[in-house]
Each structure stands twice: as structure tokens, then as C-alpha cells.
Amino acid sequence: MRAQPAHRASVMGRWRDWAPLAVLVVLCLVISLFNGNFLTIGNLLRLLNSAAIPLVLCMGTTFVILMGSIDLSIEGVVAVTAVMVSLLVVNDISPISIGLWAVPLAILVGGILGFLNGFLHVRLKTPSFMTTLGVGFAGIGVATAVLGGFTARISDQTFRFLSLGRVFDVPMAVWIALGAIIIAYIIQERTRIGRWVYAIGTDEVTARNAGIPVERTRIMVFMIAGLFYGLGGVLLAAQFGQGHALISQGRLFTAITAVVVGGTALSGGVGSILNSVVGVLIVVTLANGMVLMGIEPYVQQGVQGILIIIAVALSLDRSRLDVVK
Amino acid sequence: MSIEKIITLKTSRRSLLKGAGGALAAGSFGFSFPMPAIAKETTWTLANSMRSVANPYHATFAKGGENFAKSIDAKYEMLVTEGNSEKGISDIKALLQRTGGKLILNVDPNDSPDARVIVEECKKAGAYVVTQWNKPADLHPWDFNPNYVAHMSFDGVPTAKTIAGELFKAFGGEGGIVALGGILSNVPAIERKLGLDMAIKETNGKVKLLDFQPADWNEQKAFDITQAWITRFGKDIKGVFAANDGMGMGALEALRQSGLAGKVPVVGIDGIEAALKATEAGEFAGTVAWDPLWTGGMGLAIPYAVATGKVDIAKEPKEHREFYGTGIIVTKANVAEVKKGGGALDFNDLWGKATGQIQYRG
Numbered sequence A: 001m002r003a004q005p006a007h008r009a010s011v012m013g014r015w016r017d018w019a020p021l022a023v024l025v026v027l028c029l030v031i032s033l034f035n036g037n038f039l040t041i042g043n044l045l046r047l048l049n050s051a052a053i054p055l056v057l058c059m060g061t062t063f064v065i066l067m068g069s070i071d072l073s074i075e076g077v078v079a080v081t082a083v084m085v086s087l088l089v090v091n092d093i094s095p096i097s098i099g100l101w102a103v104p105l106a107i108l109v110g111g112i113l114g115f116l117n118g119f120l121h122v123r124l125k126t127p128s129f130m131t132t133l134g135v136g137f138a139g140i141g142v143a144t145a146v147l148g149g150f151t152a153r154i155s156d157q158t159f160r161f162l163s164l165g166r167v168f169d170v171p172m173a174v175w176i177a178l179g180a181i182i183i184a185y186i187i188q189e190r191t192r193i194g195r196w197v198y199a200i201g202t203d204e205v206t207a208r209n210a211g212i213p214v215e216r217t218r219i220m221v222f223m224i225a226g227l228f229y230g231l232g233g234v235l236l237a238a239q240f241g242q243g244h245a246l247i248s249q250g251r252l253f254t255a256i257t258a259v260v261v262g263g264t265a266l267s268g269g270v271g272s273i274l275n276s277v278v279g280v281l282i283v284v285t286l287a288n289g290m291v292l293m294g295i296e297p298y299v300q301q302g303v304q305g306i307l308i309i310i311a312v313a314l315s316l317d318r319s320r321l322d323v324v325k
Numbered sequence B: 001m002s003i004e005k006i007i008t009l010k011t012s013r014r015s016l017l018k019g020a021g022g023a024l025a026a027g028s029f030g031f032s033f034p035m036p037a038i039a040k041e042t043t044w045t046l047a048n049s050m051r052s053v054a055n056p057y058h059a060t061f062a063k064g065g066e067n068f069a070k071s072i073d074a075k076y077e078m079l080v081t082e083g084n085s086e087k088g089i090s091d092i093k094a095l096l097q098r099t100g101g102k103l104i105l106n107v108d109p110n111d112s113p114d115a116r117v118i119v120e121e122c123k124k125a126g127a128y129v130v131t132q133w134n135k136p137a138d139l140h141p142w143d144f145n146p147n148y149v150a151h152m153s154f155d156g157v158p159t160a161k162t163i164a165g166e167l168f169k170a171f172g173g174e175g176g177i178v179a180l181g182g183i184l185s186n187v188p189a190i191e192r193k194l195g196l197d198m199a200i201k202e203t204n205g206k207v208k209l210l211d212f213q214p215a216d217w218n219e220q221k222a223f224d225i226t227q228a229w230i231t232r233f234g235k236d237i238k239g240v241f242a243a244n245d246g247m248g249m250g251a252l253e254a255l256r257q258s259g260l261a262g263k264v265p266v267v268g269i270d271g272i273e274a275a276l277k278a279t280e281a282g283e284f285a286g287t288v289a290w291d292p293l294w295t296g297g298m299g300l301a302i303p304y305a306v307a308t309g310k311v312d313i314a315k316e317p318k319e320h321r322e323f324y325g326t327g328i329i330v331t332k333a334n335v336a337e338v339k340k341g342g343g344a345l346d347f348n349d350l351w352g353k354a355t356g357q358i359q360y361r362g
Helices: A007-034 A043-067 A076-086 A099-123 A128-147 A155-164 A172-190 A192-202 A205-208 A214-240 A251-260 A273-292 A297-315 B001-032 B056-071 B086-097 B110-126 B155-170 B187-203 B219-236 B245-257 B271-278 B292-307 B335-341
Strands: B045-050 B075-080 B104-108 B130-132 B149-151 B175-180 B205-216 B237-242 B286-289 B322-324 B328-330
Touching: A007 A273, A007 A297, A007 B271, A043 A076, A043 A172, A043 A192, A043 A214, A043 A273, A043 B110, A043 B219, A076 A099, A076 A128, A076 A205, A076 A214, A076 A251, A099 A128, A099 A155, A099 A214, A099 B286, A155 A172, A155 B245, A172 A192, A172 A273, A192 A214, A205 A214, A214 B219, A214 B245, A251 A297, A273 A297, A273 B219, A297 B205, B001 B086, B045 B056, B045 B086, B045 B292, B056 B075, B056 B086, B056 B292, B075 B086, B086 B110, B104 B110, B104 B205, B104 B292, B110 B130, B149 B292, B155 B187, B155 B237, B155 B286, B175 B187, B175 B219, B175 B245, B175 B328, B187 B205, B187 B328, B205 B286, B219 B237, B219 B245, B237 B245, B245 B271, B245 B286, B271 B286, B271 B335, B328 B335
Parallel strands: B045 B075, B045 B104, B104 B130, B130 B149, B149 B322, B175 B205, B175 B237
Antiparallel strands: B286 B328
């Protein structure tokens, strides 16, 4: 879509598109040199299993970031939906058990919270940073209040199949994440919202002049993100077999790091769903690989930081950056 | 000023005085009535302060305080720091102000230095305070008689050593284990690692530590690290040691994904409900229950006894001022009993469960 004045620039542009993937491949090669077990089917499946939940969450976050906004409500929304779903299937706290019907219900609640994010952000004209931070805190608060600090333990085996079950030897969570990626990709490529997200992220004023319903799109995008977080909450509850207010701790940072490492710019307009998929795989492979290579725990965080900077530096399109903030 | 004006001023001043006198009379009349029946038995306000009620340990700690308050029919407040020292301290100051110092406080300070500020504020206001877990090593209750009643803690070293021993027993005492630690700089994390190291040393090389990773008390990190361990060490992993139950649960779920739950034993520390159930199911080899119901209640019962004159705290020995509580080692053998809660607490048995004076290591 971009006009490329010279051949050289187009080569650079193409390299940038592929940089995150190249980082991932190099990472895999290096790790497998240190530990032969890395490239076994068993480990790759375990890796994908670790990646499943961050993947689902990133599908939502990517759209928000593409639009040039940010969503800090991930942990709150995930906590609410995980706690909710754990109380609606067979568990040791509430007598209710509606089985798998709890799943669409939890996703819906995620969507409602996402709608709230978008609505408050657009109608009150508060920055998405503050609005989503507030909704996120409120979410954790609600989850804490509902359980009073305790943990609901899930004994519903049908529900736990969503994480523990295997189809063709691949964990269910991985299939579900794959489904989420396909849906997100379709939204990005085949719907108007998907196109509008890029337009708004690139230049909101032009987008508005072109007749794009900016406000409506913003609310829709936050709502879509909420739906994905709802699904993430469901998977998290299924994976750990429990729901509690702190279950989503650390999710926000991983999700945003993965999106950015994948090459999606925080300034909006640049990136895609597939970038985020690669980003999640880089972050998860890195964590897995450092344990496999036996890197000292003290050094791990440093390595992680350096690699994140390398990944972002390689994939950044500097020609579009007039100002770096 | 004209004469007329002075007269009107005088009359108005007089009427003002009259009014004030009337109000005073009415006030004293009102006070001479006996207090209505809804008044509590004691004028002391009781409060527990903790990090957050979102974790099971502190939620139970708060409940313990409430139980004691109910037993003496006193007002009870719950203060939550949300991990913020400033908020914790200012809430306590506000409560001291509101109760005029008639406060009995059982506090788990957010960070060690907070304890000094809290103790000094309580001393100034004439309130009585017990601290839990965190305080600077040179801050002692006997330096603030009688207001700083006691400090309670749990010794991570012997408990971690004992529970590690339970883990070794569960897989036959020979083989490799992996261990998940807490945030590297936390005192309990350091103590628990020390206890584990001691237990491993005592096996004379029969048990080997394959790898140690800090998972920062986080369930998800523990899950991901354990998955990687399964790839790296495979069948060599005979057991998993987790420095708290949350991380232990994360490890257990990672084992479950590979069909290893119940086959590779896990131990944790804290005694949260989920860990007790996993112990019952044979997936955990055991955990350590800290009994927050006891710390939550006794941290109020002891200072209440001091405030009401039943105990002269300045005369009590040091092992009653800075002491360890009892960590209960929970295994399949006694898990049912622990879950029942062992009956009601005896709030008159003030130091019954104390196990020795606190030691300071390096």
C-alpha cells in the first residue's frame, strides 16, 4: 500500500516486515544448538500450550494498539471472566453449574466490559490509558469482592477439557487459540472495521474527513478486544482449574510486550494480527529457551530486555517516524 | 459609636450568652442519661491491617481478627494497604485519630521500615500494637513498653526443611528435584531456599537439585517454567519443591498437562485451600499451614489482655514479645484434621502456640 520511491527502500520495507519472524527463527536455532530437546514435538506442543492464552489476549490488544490507543484493562477483564466462569461450572463455592454455557456468557461479559472501556473513552473523551486502567482496577475489585479473597476450585471435567483435552494430540487450548487467530485475521482483512482501524491509527483527522465513523469504530474495537479477553479468562480458568482475583497477574505486560515485539507500532497504523502471533511466539520461546539453556535466573531478565529491544529496533519503520516520544 | 448602638450590642451579647448556657445545660442533661443498649461492651476499637483481602492468607487473617472481636463484642475494622506503604500508614494514623488512641492494632506491615513508623505513632497515641512478619531487625517491642506488645513471625528455614523432607520421602528419597523460589530479595523466599538447601545437604548426595528458578510467587510463571523443565529434564524430575502453594499449583497444572499429576509429587508452603485439596488427592505431597486464623485473632487477643490490665507485658519474657508461631506440616495423614480447623481457638491461651524467640540471621 505504501508508495516506494526506490528499489532499495522496498527491500528494506520487506525486511522489516519479516524481521520479527527472522528473530524467532534465529532464536529457535540458537536454543536447539544448546538443547537438542527443544525441537521435539513434545516441547513444541508445550510451547504452543504456553502461548495459547497470550495469543488469545493479544488478538484483542492488537486492534486497540493498531488504532493508536492502549488497553490496560486486560488483567481486570480476565479476572472478572475467569472468576465468573469458575463459579458457573461445577465448583466448590457456588452451587450453580451450567456447564459449557458459562463459556459464551463469560465471553459476553468480557465484551460488555470492553464496550464500557470504549464508551467511557469516547463519550467522556478521557484518554484510553486512564479509562482502561480504571476499568481494569474496577474489574480486579469486583473479582476480589465476589470471592472475598478465596479461590473457587473447578471440578467440572467437561469444562477443564478446554485446556486439558487433546484433539489429534494437540491440546484444546492450542486449537482454540488458532480459532481466535483466524477470527481476528478475518476481522482485520475482510471487514470494514479492520480497514478503519488502520485508517484511524494512521491519521484520525483524515479518517474522519473520509467519512469513517471514528467514535463508533473505537467503541466497537474495545468491545471486540473485551470479547477476546473474555475467552482468555475462560482458558485461564480451564488451565488452572480455579478462579481467583489474582489469576491474571502479569498478563498485561506480556500481552503488550508481545504485540510490540511482533512489530506493531504503539503509535498506531502499523502492524497486524500475524505480527502479534510472531511476537507472542518470540516472548514465549525466549522464556522457555532460557530455562532449557540453563541461563542463570539473575541473567534471564537482562537477556529478555536486550532481545526485546533488538526485535523492536529491527522491525521499526523509521521513515514514518518524525518524532520519537 | 453611639449609645444606642452599644446597648443593642450588649443585649445581643447577653442573649448570646444565655443561649450558650442553655445549650450547655441541655448538653450535660443529655450526657447524664445512661448510654443506650447498643453500646459495645468495650470502648477499644480492634483492627487488623494487611496487604489485600484478594489473597486467601490475608482474607483468613482478617477473619481471625473478626472472630476475636466478636468474642468480646468489640468494634472491628479491616485496613487494607493494597501493597502501598503510604496508604497503610495514613489509614492507621486516621484510625488512631478517630478512636482517640483507644485502638488495638494487629498489623502485617507492607514493608519492614513501615513497622517503625506504625509503632511510634501507636506509642504516641497510647494505642497497643502487634506486628506480623515484617519489621526491622533492630526494632524491638521491649523498647516501646507497653504499647508495642509483640511481634509474631514464622520461621521459614525449619519449615521449608521439613516439607522438603516430606517431598523426598514421597519419591523414595533418591533422585533429582526442581525448585521454584519466590522474589529473590524477599525474606521468606531466602529463608525457604535456605531450608531446602539444608534438607538436600542432609541426604548426602542422594537428592540432587536439577535446577532452581525464581517464579516470583506467580502461578503462571511457575506453570511456564515447569513446562520447560519437563522438556529439559523429562523423567529425571522426581519431585517439585515450590516456595509457596500458588507456584506449587502452577507447577501441578503443568505436570497435569503432560499426564504427570499425581506421579511427580509437589510440595508447597502456606496451606491455601487448593493445596490442601491437592494434598488430599495425592497430587501434593504436602504443604505448611501457617494458621492465619490464629495470627489474626491472637494478634488482637494479646494486646487486648495488656490494654485491659490482665497482663503486664513489660514483665513478660522476650520469647513472649518476639516469637514464631507454629507452622503445621500438612500431609495426606493429617489433611482432613487440618481442614476441619481443629476446633475453636482458645483466646485465653495467649502464647500456647508460640514456638520460641525469633532469631536474626545475618
